[in-house]
Amino acid sequence: MAEPGHFLGLISGTSADGIDAVVCAFADASAVTAPPAPTGAIRILAARTYPYPADVRERVLALARSRASITLDDYGQLDVQIGECFAAAALALLGKSGIDPAQVTALGSHGQTICHRPGGTHPFTLQIGDASVIAERTGITTVADFRRADVAAGGQGAPLLPALHAAVLSDPAIPRAILNLGGIGNLTLLVPGRDVIGFDTGPANCLLDAWALCQRGQARDDGGAWARSGRVDHGLLARCLDDPYFAAAPPKSTGREVFNLDWLEAHKPDALAAADVQATLLALSARTIADALRTNAPEVRELYACGGGVHNGALMDALRAELADVRVDSTAALGLDPDFVEAAGFAWLARARLAGEPGNLPSVTGARGPRVLGAIYPASR
Numbered sequence: 001m002a003e004p005g006h007f008l009g010l011i012s013g014t015s016a017d018g019i020d021a022v023v024c025a026f027a028d029a030s031a032v033t034a035p036p037a038p039t040g041a042i043r044i045l046a047a048r049t050y051p052y053p054a055d056v057r058e059r060v061l062a063l064a065r066s067r068a069s070i071t072l073d074d075y076g077q078l079d080v081q082i083g084e085c086f087a088a089a090a091l092a093l094l095g096k097s098g099i100d101p102a103q104v105t106a107l108g109s110h111g112q113t114i115c116h117r118p119g120g121t122h123p124f125t126l127q128i129g130d131a132s133v134i135a136e137r138t139g140i141t142t143v144a145d146f147r148r149a150d151v152a153a154g155g156q157g158a159p160l161l162p163a164l165h166a167a168v169l170s171d172p173a174i175p176r177a178i179l180n181l182g183g184i185g186n187l188t189l190l191v192p193g194r195d196v197i198g199f200d201t202g203p204a205n206c207l208l209d210a211w212a213l214c215q216r217g218q219a220r221d222d223g224g225a226w227a228r229s230g231r232v233d234h235g236l237l238a239r240c241l242d243d244p245y246f247a248a249a250p251p252k253s254t255g256r257e258v259f260n261l262d263w264l265e266a267h268k269p270d271a272l273a274a275a276d277v278q279a280t281l282l283a284l285s286a287r288t289i290a291d292a293l294r295t296n297a298p299e300v301r302e303l304y305a306c307g308g309g310v311h312n313g314a315l316m317d318a319l320r321a322e323l324a325d326v327r328v329d330s331t332a333a334l335g336l337d338p339d340f341v342e343a344a345g346f347a348w349l350a351r352a353r354l355a356g357e358p359g360n361l362p363s364v365t366g367a368r369g370p371r372v373l374g375a376i377y378p379a380s381r
Contacts, residue, residue, distance in 0.1 A: 015306075019051060021093040022345040024344050061256075087138050158200065160345070166196045174295065180305075182342070185204035185334040195363035199251055208227070211278055307339075
């Protein structure tokens, strides 16, 4: 059995391929956001990914399309249904690992992002998954809605995990980068003597997954085998690279509401073979990540990746080819399971919220200052 004082983290990322659930133990209760700390400051005690029901995933992905709409009734029901899915994932993980819910101090739920618009006249970011449902079903105090306080303070509301990366994955003598290869790529630059920088690079897996689903009826291109079978179309790649997002300076963040099949259709020629499109999309992900690293931290010689894209061998090979003078590895080399870094991060942010400590880094998000992130939903046990 686990000792009391553990935290549970839940997230479904932009790929919406399932709910990552993790139970973490922390080495101490202080200095939640003060880097550096040893990797051993976090121990992952139990972790697993629970797929969404097919109809839920289909509705989430439909909402990411640029012209999607939803009624208030459908929105309310999906919010509750995703909350039920998150609660079920938490309880399943606890049951499998033999940890009593009463031993978990709090649960940090990122929820499911359905729209992220940090620019414009009224900036907003929207994550759903009713936290009251999660707290009620699990009997665990739940912390949710982590991003909007940062947006209200003028920030991007993303990425939030660079604070965790800085605290547990930095080295005081070595410039390194942490790369999350989710639907969207997120890069954290940890250069000694400089403020932490972090931002979304653009698509990592989202376009690859969407094109595989559209053309082959498969949720992903496992291992990148289909992309390897095609040839990069340099005309399409050049048109994609011309998108102004890639040249914009951080702080910046984006999502599926920008990089989706409508975006792709606006760039690609009709006659291009489907496998060649996939090869080109993979090249786009690798090139934009490499360009972002070279532009913002050319001194970095170590890049550690996490997220589902770590399992795409073709993408990892493309990154190594683009960054020939940089060690490209998984965060497993630093002691953190690459599949559950994000979920562990929201367990970590829940702990920060209960401690009343800031969870954002203004140098990353562009917020006016540090902010305590998340709303607390107490549970009755």
